[in-house]
Amino acid sequence: MGTTFHGPSPWAHITRAIRTRGARYAAIAYVGNDAPDLIPLRAGDVLIVNASQAAIRAHATSPAALAFYLDKGVRVLSSPTLHAKVIATNRRAVIGSANASVNSAYADDAVIITDDPAIVADTRKFIDNIDDITEVDQVFIDNATHEWAIGRAVPIPGVTGRIHNPENNFLPIPATRMLVKHAADYQPSPAGEHIPEGLRPPQRTTAGPAAKYQLESLRLDKPTSITRGDVIIFVSPDDEWIYPPTVVISESIRIPQSGRAVQYFLRTRADLTSLSLIAAEKMLADLGHPATRLRTDHYVRSPILRTALLGLWNL
Template sequence: MGTTFHGPSPWPHITRAISTRGARHAAIAYLGQDAPDLLPLRAGDVLVVNASKAAIRAHATSPAALAYYVNKGVRVLSSPTLHAKVIATSRRAVVGSANASENSAFADDAVIITDDPEVIASVRTFIDRIDEITEVDEVFIDNATREWEIGRAVPIPGVSGRIRDPEAEFLPAPVTRMFVKHAVDYEPSPTEQHVLDEHRPRQRTTAGPAAKYQLESLRLDRTSGVRRGDVVVFVSIDDGWIYPPAVVVSDPMKIPRSGGSVLYFLRIRTDLPPLPLTDAEKALTDLGHPGSRLRTDHFVRSPSLRTDLLALWDL
């Protein structure tokens, strides 16, 4: 067989790869309620999961899946620090990012499947050395069921409670606060640049897929009504462009020794182009907004104007 790579939907390959004789040892952090269909284990197998209170309350690990495996004779253990997703059989090892859940079945996960004896042995050793282990038995499952019932599906570090549409997440739903502001080119002062460097997340390398979203900064001379979650549409009158909407993703950050100026971070989509300002004004006029005031800084109070502004970019 050798070594093969499988993604972005690796579970059919994983399920086939582990359908072998002999005991299987798996360390899969999170189990959805459909885990038994993806990860068919049997009596004599070992399964280490993260069934901590946080994982159960977040609905990342299902007590029903735990009960299924225990009733099948699988030895199930819980480690609250587990985040790995690895499996070892007598003939193969699986190493990757896939949890045993519906989310993972539809997400862009990937695994390596190999028959390299050294990798198989290393995976077994890794699983055997996981610490902070708790045996999952009926009492454990009863407690986990109570935690599940008082919890709810929420994100926890490293895992999403639900598959979400990133397109829908770019803008708040609904958009109730929007500003039109004029774009002004300026060179950050050393103090301002220091604030930016302190707060801006570290940039990834340019290798890999092109980023669809990026952060920009907005400098205002004083704290204004702008707040996190607001949508800002920038207009450059001198250049004759209106720029696609940006979303405020930070609280105001004071710039020392600036007379009260503040910085905000904005999230933008790199795939949305600027539009000619005159074309935008004509389109809005045709839609019933002859007074769109795109050449004046203002808070957009009209819900219909907000909707039609976003529609300029099919948002």
């Protein structure tokens, strides 16, 4: 095949080039509703997109397309600074400017398709090294669907406006609102949940880069004062474990046909683990905080104590 150039309407060539055996790895910044027709991925493939709040609200990336890929068994990840459009198969690399959307199909886009082994390897390496990524799962899709419905014109990094995306910072700066909360309805992700070493299941192997962030959900029976940007540190109902900090990324969302129940979406660091509450209390006492009230729900008013609590996870 060699190396070929395709433009200004390259999608027919891209779709044909990636219909190969073996896993495909795609980093396509923006995917529209019609993306599955343009990039026919299957189980075992990896897709990295820009599904940031800005991209979702601007309808540049479609939650429906992401849900379609998840249902097909594709591993989907989101990076808020992704602007590349590259695909690597076992034999070919596609490098160009084309997003997977109907807008791209009508725009003057161009790509290079090559079977040069060095370029194929470099493309795969680029995809594997993309950082600041969040695993896209059903909770992520639910939150994205909510943001899509809000839909308003917002800047998209690398498309309109200068690149500045607060999603790259896990914690708000400064973290002025912190809540310690016991919540039976909060289910931490496996990365944040304590699992005794002897009962830990085998490590799940997945292609593509490791996810740095995870989205989770919190359901409460009635509205509260919790708001977007709050840091919540959950404690298990039995006061045995303290879970890593989470950041509220949505306002309260009313749950239909559930009385006054509301839902919040939370962002967590996938690499942080829970701690023994007793051990955490001792560490804080050694730092000069003997009365942390971690066994009762409350807002943490002391800036020094907020810093010490985040320090339990070196944040």
